[in-house]
Amino acid sequence: MEYAKNILETIGKTPLVKLNALTADLPCLVLAKYETFNPGNSVKDRMALQMIEDAEAAGILKPGGTIIEGTSGNTGMGLALAAVVKDYKMICVISDKQSKEKIDILKAVGSEVHVCPTDVAPEDPRSYYSTAKRLSKEIPNSWYVNQYDNPSNCKAHYLSTGPEIWEQTQGKVTHFVVGVGTGGTISGVGSYLKEKNPNVKVWGIDTYGSVFKKFHETGIFDENEIYPYVTEGIGEDILPKNVRFEIIDGFTKVTDKDAAVYTQRLAKEEGMFLGNSAGAAIKGLLQLKEHFSKDDVVVVLFHDHGSRYVGKMFNDDWMREKGYID
Numbered sequence: 001m002e003y004a005k006n007i008l009e010t011i012g013k014t015p016l017v018k019l020n021a022l023t024a025d026l027p028c029l030v031l032a033k034y035e036t037f038n039p040g041n042s043v044k045d046r047m048a049l050q051m052i053e054d055a056e057a058a059g060i061l062k063p064g065g066t067i068i069e070g071t072s073g074n075t076g077m078g079l080a081l082a083a084v085v086k087d088y089k090m091i092c093v094i095s096d097k098q099s100k101e102k103i104d105i106l107k108a109v110g111s112e113v114h115v116c117p118t119d120v121a122p123e124d125p126r127s128y129y130s131t132a133k134r135l136s137k138e139i140p141n142s143w144y145v146n147q148y149d150n151p152s153n154c155k156a157h158y159l160s161t162g163p164e165i166w167e168q169t170q171g172k173v174t175h176f177v178v179g180v181g182t183g184g185t186i187s188g189v190g191s192y193l194k195e196k197n198p199n200v201k202v203w204g205i206d207t208y209g210s211v212f213k214k215f216h217e218t219g220i221f222d223e224n225e226i227y228p229y230v231t232e233g234i235g236e237d238i239l240p241k242n243v244r245f246e247i248i249d250g251f252t253k254v255t256d257k258d259a260a261v262y263t264q265r266l267a268k269e270e271g272m273f274l275g276n277s278a279g280a281a282i283k284g285l286l287q288l289k290e291h292f293s294k295d296d297v298v299v300v301l302f303h304d305h306g307s308r309y310v311g312k313m314f315n316d317d318w319m320r321e322k323g324y325i326d
């Protein structure tokens with residue numbers, strides 16, 4: 001018989017899928033690393049398990065402990081699945097701009113969810129960063145994961161996602177394009193691919209309202225770049241330790257409207273029912289057209305599943321209200 005000993009053993013080894021309709025005007029092969037095949041329907045299962053196992057090994061997370069994380073949903077889902085299998089209590093602290101589906105899903109897998117306001121500074125006691133930190137001080141035998149600065153986040157992608165992409169493309173990958181939030185995916189995959197072949201180019205997708213692109217280009221943390229935006233999962237108003245700017249060749253920014261429209265287009269034109277950051281990633285990749293030539297193999301990573309966005313990017317009333325479609 002062939003079976004996984006528990007659901008956590010099914011994490012990783014996701015398929016690489018060719019894009020066709022949306023990339024017809026590009027000269028190169030474009031392949032999507034399709035992370036919704038993970039059991040929590042996102043790439044985040046990989047780093048969630050790595051962070052937990054590293055904390056167990058370091059003795060920071062002990063039997064019967066409580067895991068606390070500030071998460072936009074996907075990391076919480078990955079942590080919650082592992083918490084169920086490994087018998088920990090899970091508390092997710094989430095900002096109020098996240099979709100209702102994400103909150104309901106976290107509760108469905110046994111997580112306690114605290115919702116915090118988005119439009120406050122990270123150091124404000126009401127922010128989700130501050131709330132998560134406070135809870136970890138108040139609750140005994142608890143561990144604050146901190147995916148932004150936790151090195152196991154980047155490590156997970158260095159050990160699994162990066163090698164998978166290298167092997168699946170038989171070392172032919174020339175470009176890696178991916179949305180950046182905590183930076184774990186781009187830094188882990190990017191550094192692995194560059195170690196294998198220093199000529200691989202690594203591009204980050206950023207949003208308007210986030211600091212990454214300007215910081216990468218100028219070294220300046222410009223507070224004027226920070227304002228609320230709609231796109232989910234990517235962009236930040238802080239500089240997480242997991243973003244290794246030195247291995248990133250460039251950033252391109254995608255508007256909220258384009259990210260939303262291209263999330264719909266992936267579903268309708270490729271049959272790829274994916275989350276909002278996938279729309280941003282594919283639109284950003286198309287913006288980079290002039291950087292690609294005929295023999296290039298461009299890999300784009302799609303982080304999560306469309307089911308979490310049915311009330312937003314897949315709801316035409318919501319899209320009209322925002323002015324994204326007529």
Ligand code: PMP
Pocket residue numbers: 072074075179180181182183184185186232233234275276277278303304
């Ligand atoms: N897309 C989605 C949907 C996400 O949840 C995240 C994580 N915030 C990202 C993209 C960015 O990935 P990373 O944190 O590894 O930079």
